[in-house]
Amino acid sequence: MKDNQEAGADEAEFSVLWFAPRSKIVDALGTRFYLREEGSIGPAANRALAVGARASAALRATLAHPGALGAIVLISPPAIDRLDADVAARLRDIETPVLALFGMDDKTSPPEFGAAWRRALPKCFQTFVFDAGADMANERPEAVAAIVADFLARGEGFLVKTADERLYP
């Protein structure tokens, strides 16, 4: 993962299982998030992110360690009926809040997939990323990193805006 993260494991607030390729959102996420590559699942991991078909791996991780992961982000996840069978059979058991991101222009994982995800998981949120396709993390890195960081940090609380928006003091 990113070089600038090597010394960051102790400083980071969140330890994220990273089932995703390198992308422009890695830098944008900053040092609050320590990214653990796939395979390094351990007790210290408390968040997960997956891109595409690797959604099954992220969900399998939370099923294997119930309560360990506080939030999971799935970027462009597949149709829910294309998940690995062992994961698909246990979706109702997943208590972890899940955010599924779909690019409005994505033909492979279109926004139409989102409704089934919402119905299948106990705590699932869907968000559509405007003007983005299958590679949203590189196409609109600022927009994607902002919501990923917010959801990983706050889970279901991400629904409530906390930014100070006053124009002038």
Place this chain on the structure above:
Amino acid sequence: MKAALFSAARYDGPAEDVGWPVASTVYSAEAARVSLQMALDQFQMADELGFDWVSVAEHHYAPFSLTPNPMVMAGALTQIVKRAKIALLGASIPINNPIRVAEEFAMLDTITNGRIVAGMLRGTPNEYVTYNVNPAESRARFEEALKLIRMAWTQTEPFGWQGRYYEYRSISLWPRIVQTPHPKIYMSGSSPESGEFAARNRIGLGFAVTSVPLARVAADHYRAQCKRFGHAPDPEDIIYRVGVHVAETDDQAIEDFTGAMKAKPRGSLTMANRALESAVAATGYYGRDADSQRNRLMPGGLRERIDEGRLLLGSPASVLKQIESIRRDLGAGVIDLTVTHQMGEKTNRSIELIAEKILPTIRGW
């Protein structure tokens, strides 16, 4: 061909109608109430006499129009317009909260059981000052807001939106829209950019404050773009909005109209504040044929306006000929007939003449 009656519900009372925005130091609440009531009465009359649509629009900060929120006017219309469609032509979506707009359309569509036409416009240039929005962002905000509204109407599970200009964590509309998949959408289409966007997204086009020759170029461009995107628009995909006054004879109509113009001169909304308009133009608001777009907003003489199809004025037979050329030259399937000068009984008579002598003929076109 279908016919709509449009009124901006112009304020008919004392005012210092200079520039834009217009001060309300000299103002009569009673005149404003009567002006709005007269518009409501005329819309009701149009419905009873057989107009296919009644239409309202959004304009701010001037006696030119007393409907800054056309949704409120449309809400009132739902109680008196029982048959005709109610067309919002339209909501200025880049300066509003698009989800609020989607909700208001859904309420109106529910109350009317699916008789709403959803015009979504960028608004006139001056209106970017109204809610302090950068006009340079107008087109991009418009395109995003429109796609967001369409998603809000069609999704049944709550969803969030991560846009460039709009960000929502959770959206779920109640009431839902009645028409499936959603009401017919129109946008203003005088510029080449608008024609391309409308064609790509299968949206109808409305022309206003233009001439038949200019609109013809834009309509041809729209049809060519539709072909490029693999579909052919229906006549009803093109609306032409134009001022109208009909009387028993040509001479009477011209006398009525010129009298009203002298008694209550009406400035162009966009060009009422030239310094402001120039500042908006400098942001790139008008797009790639800016000169043409700005020229069409300039006021013209009466004869010139009639000849170019910028004003329908005359006897029923004369106005019918003008509408025939609009149908033929533009392929427009909806004519949005505008009350430009409120003349009370004379306007009422004009509406009656249109209903009796013009609508039966154009309905067959």
